[in-house]
Amino acid sequence: MGTTPLGSWNDGAAKRAIVDFVTSSAAEGSPGFVAPRDRIAVFDNDGTLWVEKPVPVQMPFVLGKLAERLEADPSLAGERAYRAIAERDESYFRALNDQDPDAVASMVEAIGSAWEGTTPAEFEADAARYLASWRHERFGRPATGLVYRPMLELFDHLRAYGWRLFVCSGGGRDFMRVICEDTWGLPRENVIGSAPEFAYRDGELVRRAVLHGPVALGPGKPEYVLARTGRLPGFAAGNDDVDVELLRSARFALLVVHDDDVREYAYDDSARRARAAAERDGWTTVSVKHDWKTVLEERHPQEEPSAPCQ
Template sequence: MGTTPLESWNDGAAKRAIVGFVTSAAAEGSPGFVAPMDRIAVFDNDGTLWVEKPGPVQMPFVLAKLTARLEADPSLAGEWPYRAIAERDESYFRALNDQDPDAVASMVKAIGSAWEGTTFGEYEAEAARYLASWRHERFGLPATGLVYQPMLELFDYLRAYGWRLFVCSGGGRDFMRVICEDTWGLPRENVIGSAPECAYRDGVLVRRAVLHGPVALGPGKPEYVLARTGRLPRFAAGNDDVDVEMLRSAQFALLVVHDDDEREYAYTDATQRARATAERCGWTTVSMKNDWNTVLKTRPLPEERDATGE
């Protein structure tokens, strides 16, 4: 990557809006000034920082675990989401991809039970093994290669102006923490997401089946951000309906629109409310097709850096 800020962003309304906000926020005395302590920027993950189609990166990891449990105990087939797994119910998985609250709630409950009693180290090792072997069915890339280059540049740009960056996703907090440092350059404590309660047993912390707070979707997102940072975000980015509440809580809202079926995907499912709110509230909308001259990550992956010494 070169030294030009936001070089993967085409010169258009979205880039100008970002630069205008960030520079104004840094200029003491300007109407848009944001005090350094309040410079909190929060990003959704799936579909905002990396590719979420044909399904979230975490989903095959979860389904493999639940399928193994179902095979070991067929009586689970009467419960959701095991019933959907047993019957190959595509409508359930579409609802899950659209982050339907009922579908997500049943999945979260099953995930909690599947890893109950597991130490956090054991869970992360399991997730790391999965991520090391998983490849995207269309692009052939590992999960870390599916990150959007323009968003990594936006991270760098915000950091240069003193912003503290957080990721807030409905996905598993502990799953994202496996890759956050090498992929986003974010410390683990800056990753917010759905997570289990923990218990101290025999000298170690283990996962419980109970979710810690609400699922990090919709209203749960600003709730978690406030709990973690003590502040609501001044800059927020998302891509679909479950990000609306987080975007509305911010001073500057960025909505990523997936309209590039050649370099990524073009879809509108679960985005109607977000797009309508963006238009009504004057949010900055990012067209992947028109605003980004590069989509997928061009920085070397961690294993490539190790090999080259760079």
């Protein structure tokens, strides 16, 4: 705790609010004290921990799988997600990108049937192969190079004060678990998200087409957090409307505002309700443009060169 925290953050209201809250949370007897057992910090993933534009990292992985199935069985075009692929329905993909609950639910259903009957190891092998070859169209980086350095520093700062960290995302839990340990330094069991039911067949677990609980969006987020941890978060961070319920459930709420189209992207198309809630409820807002000295994590040695992001 002796080093200066949050080195990639500019000095300002957001950094001061975070440091003050985290420091006071460990000061027994102070009004802001949080008992160690209650120091649960929960983060959304897409747009909060890593770049989500122009499309979330997982989307091409999923769409590629569904396109293969549609080619093999054109009758699948009767289902909403497959029909959108067949018709190249941009409105549907925009709805997915904005994490519209109805669109996401239809996609989750399609994903469930696409990998039904596969083992956890088989699904993870598919995801790992995709992640090994996928690169961001603008930055030329793999998914692991799209993580926001300031958020990783926030992880370290919270850990130093005894906070336990979790990720809760509407994206696939099992997809995120492939990279969580190497990318975020989080154990797999601390990743929460939309996931299928499993069945035990012929001596091994296999994925079912049925979703385990609700999609982890909106009210589903605090529901999943409570089911996983037995507590609601003391600290929560998100970036758009589907994070509002998670942020409202926390003692300290942090909203990431994407307003830097030079080093990242500027957009608010799916965050207007969240920004209104932040202003009304006094949440701490983080401007990518003004609060972060650096946006992306340092490059990994295996990455190819690309334009600097500082």
